[in-house]
Amino acid sequence: MNFLNALRMNRAVACLIILVLCLSMTACAVATVITDIEVAQTVLSLAAPVVASFAGPGALLAQSYMSAAANGLGCVLTAAQAAGATTATVSAAFASCFGSAAIPVLPAGTPAYVVAAITAVSAAIKLLIEKYGPKSSLALNSPVAMPIKLKMADHRRISQLEQKLSSVKALMTAH
Numbered sequence: 001m002n003f004l005n006a007l008r009m010n011r012a013v014a015c016l017i018i019l020v021l022c023l024s025m026t027a028c029a030v031a032t033v034i035t036d037i038e039v040a041q042t043v044l045s046l047a048a049p050v051v052a053s054f055a056g057p058g059a060l061l062a063q064s065y066m067s068a069a070a071n072g073l074g075c076v077l078t079a080a081q082a083a084g085a086t087t088a089t090v091s092a093a094f095a096s097c098f099g100s101a102a103i104p105v106l107p108a109g110t111p112a113y114v115v116a117a118i119t120a121v122s123a124a125i126k127l128l129i130e131k132y133g134p135k136s137s138l139a140l141n142s143p144v145a146m147p148i149k150l151k152m153a154d155h156r157r158i159s160q161l162e163q164k165l166s167s168v169k170a171l172m173t174a175h
Helices: 003-024 030-052 059-081 087-097 112-132 152-174
Strands: none
Touching: 003 112, 030 059, 030 087, 030 112, 059 087, 059 112, 087 112, 112 152
8 A cells, every 4th residue: 555545544544533532422312313323424434435445355344344334323323313213212223223233353464444444433333332222232341352463563553543532532622
């Protein structure tokens, strides 16, 4: 991948992280649920081209996950937009639409930008489920973990992104 593509991927990953942060900072009401789902769909729409550009081992698995995530978000959004929707019906929709969703275990050597895109989408969905899904779900107790071997440069980049995320979080809470 050339430098310009890498730069675009890093910008996309940064946008994904900021959108996930925005999703985590909103209040609870059906209208807010709809807004949060739309934010998660934006995360997904930004991550989809990143994952689609990946053609290595595990590409089909990653793309299948993205498709399942899009279908799940669409399903919940439809339920939230239905006439007479309540937080209870939306909670039930999360259980129904994401009941068997699983984060893919990508093979070692998967590029960090693909891992970051999948992680951002997974985090956005996990935040939605934690905020609005059924509280008895066992999925909430399981960590978002993907056993992938990262290079030292990937760890440094993740650390840099975490520092940027912390500064963005500080700015957002200051206003």
